[in-house]
Amino acid sequence: MTHLSPIQSSPSGSIQAELLEKLRSKQALIGIVGLGYVGLPLSLTYAEVGYRVLGLDIDQTKADAINQGSSYIQHIDGERVALAQRQQLLEATTDFSRVAESDALILCVPTPLNQYREPDLSYIRDTMAALLPYLRPGQVLSLESTTYPGTTEEELRPLIEQRGFTVGEDIFLVYSPEREDPGNARFNTANIPKVMGGSTAACGVVGVALYEQAISEVVAVSSTRAAEMTKLLENIHRAVNIGLMNELKPLADRMGIDLYEVIRAAATKPFGFVPYYPGPGLGGHCIPIDPFYLTWKAREFGMHTRFIELAGEINSAMPAYVIEKTMDALNDLGKPLKGSKVLVLGIAYKKNVDDMRESPSVEVMELLRAKGAEVHYSDPFFASFPPMRKHTFALRSVDLTQETLAAFDAVVLATDHDAFDYELIASHSQLLIDTRGRLTPGAQIVRA
Structure with missing residues (x-):
């Protein structure tokens, strides 16, 4: 299903008409730039409906994994990647000169904040710098990275026009925000409605054609x-x-x-x-x-x-609140936080995924360490603590047994993975701080 905005045009011009035909007949080559938690499932979604997909990333290990038919994201089944490979519908590369082969380019790159909580568009700008030399007439470029209103028009459009292209005639520019929910068994890339706005009315028509074959519903807005x-x-x-x-x-x-x-x-x-x-x-x-x-x-x-x-x-402020509750609970047992052994359960940012981006669990670990606690963690998705830009812990995941749980002065349930044995945890923890409301409060179980 496609919802069209009041601003709409009919196909006009041979460049637009040819691109529309390629998209609608699935003859277009779809280029996905950035093969992370958004780009990989989007690549598979297009391949699974019959498009040829070219994935582009600066990380050679990701490109190698895809070309070998394996997944590097836990909740994405490797068999999906292997099948797309066997059907010769999915290829990945770090060679950005191959941008010229693509009829569509969909940008799925990070948009973090800097230390002052200001937008950091460096990934978008660096990606555009890599793409620009290879852009050609007859391509549609879609930005999916979350950003402030005006980014597409203020950042991307001028760069395209500086190359001498006319947006809406030579190159078609759209914005369509990703709506991924990692680990959600009910909703996926294909069945989550796709919001899309074009830089011009002609761009909007091409944007609908880009997404409507792969996504169940396209919601076209005016800009x-x-x-x-x-x-x-x-x-x-x-x-x-x-x-x-x-x-x-x-x-x-x-x-x-x-x-x-x-x-x-x-x-x-x-x-x-x-x-x-x-x-x-x-x-x-x-x-x-x-x-x-x-x-x-x-x-x-x-x-x-x-x-x-x-x-x-x-x-x-919530990680600090968790620390305060942990300190109070330990004090009630006559123990200081400093010198106590504390086990943090779950370091992913949400349950049942292998994604640690901005995880509050890691902030809790940092605060515990700063207070003098001996910090360890257990997470079924991370055998060892992965390298992060802002956090460093030389730790491996603790196997949960009666003996290991009993050896800690406090256990903090930070991310409530379904894989955890909660009966075991509740029965053998000396003190359990539950930040997710997973367990019933009791003598040694404290809500935080």
Whole structure:
């Protein structure tokens, strides 16, 4: 199904008509730039409906893995990659000169924040610098990276025009935000509706043709700015509501009320309420980062986004709250945090995935270490602590047994993977700090 915006045009010009025919007949070569948590599943989605796909990445190990028919992302079945390889529909390379072969280029690169919580567009700019020498008439370029409204028009379009191309006639430029939810068994790249906005009306028509064969529903909006704002709204909505729950969490605790029980009860209302849950902080590439893209852009218009900033402050303070609860619980047992052995369960940012981007669990580990605790972790998705830009722990995952659990002064459940044996954990931990509301509070189980 495709929802078209009021701004729409019919195919015009031989370049656009030829590209539309290639896209609609699946004769187009789809170039996916960036083969991470967004780019790899998108590549497979296109290959699985019959397109030839060329994956481009600066990481040779990713290209090698794909060309060998294996997956490097836990929740993506390697057999999907192997099948696409056997059908000769998927190839990966680090050679960006092959951009010229592609009829479509979809950019799936990171958009982090810098140390001042300002947008870092270096990945987009570096990628465009690598693509520009090889662009040609008859290509569609789609940016999927989450960013502030105006990025496509202010950053990408001028670069394309400086090459002498006319956007909407020679090159077709669109913005379509990724909506991946790693580990979600119900929704995937193919069945999550795709929001898309074109730089011109002609670009919008091509953008629909790019996505409608591979995605079940395309929602076309009037501009790239509207599409960029849509993605930010989705994540701001979640960040603010999670922030509300995290603000209520300490209050409910002091009042002797189980907030998780209250949320579950409120969720029985069939209208007007959507359940959100507190936790040890926000993780992933989207919710802790994306709202600040709009906060930054709002300053250009002389406005302050107070709800967004307040939610950010509350959510960022949650790891410290977990440490406070851990210290208090240890004190009740006559033990100081300094010198205590603490095991953190789960270092991924959400359960059942091998993704550590912006994980609050790692922030909890850093704070524990800074307080003098001896910190260890257990996570079925990470046998050893992987290299990270901001965090370094020379650790291997602890196997959970009766003996290992009993050897720790405190166990902090930070990410509630389903693979954990919760009966074992609850029965043999001297002290268990539950940040996810997974277990029933008791003599040695404390909610945080």
